[in-house]
Amino acid sequence: MHRILQPDGWARPRGYSNGIVARGRQVHVAGQIGWDAGSTLVSTDLVAQVRQALQNVVAVLACDGARPEHIVRLNWYMTDRTAYLAAGKALGVVYREIIGAHYPAMSAVQVVSLMESGALVEIEATAIVPDDADQA
DSSP states (O other), rough: EEEEEETOOOOOSSSSOOOEETTEEEEEEEEEEBBBBOBBBBOHHHHHHEEEEEEEHHHHHTTTOOOOGGGGEEEEEEHHHHHHHHHHHHHHHHHHHHHSOOOOOEEEEOOSOOSSSOOOOEEEEEEEEEEESSSO
């Protein structure tokens, strides 16, 4: 059994779900990019796109009462390794602002491009919510 997570007001994605809750209170969040609830990229700036992508991850997690501290894995896909490394300090600030001082297992990979034109980063997440955690 699973349940698809779809934040209120968001355009429905085509060909994937924003998140899945599976038995055992695992929450799997599909790759999120720097677009808003209307599927419009918020900026051409990497840091701004990362901020929005992380906010989107948190919004999907919240659909099932999961919080950033429940994240056990993040996978980052970026189109420009040099830009990512150059923005490291600013990205750290944004990360801590949205996720907090919680550092799950992560992968960061440079890719040739992402499926959405103009997207510079895509972040997917897996969370495990303790059985005794409050649900939304």
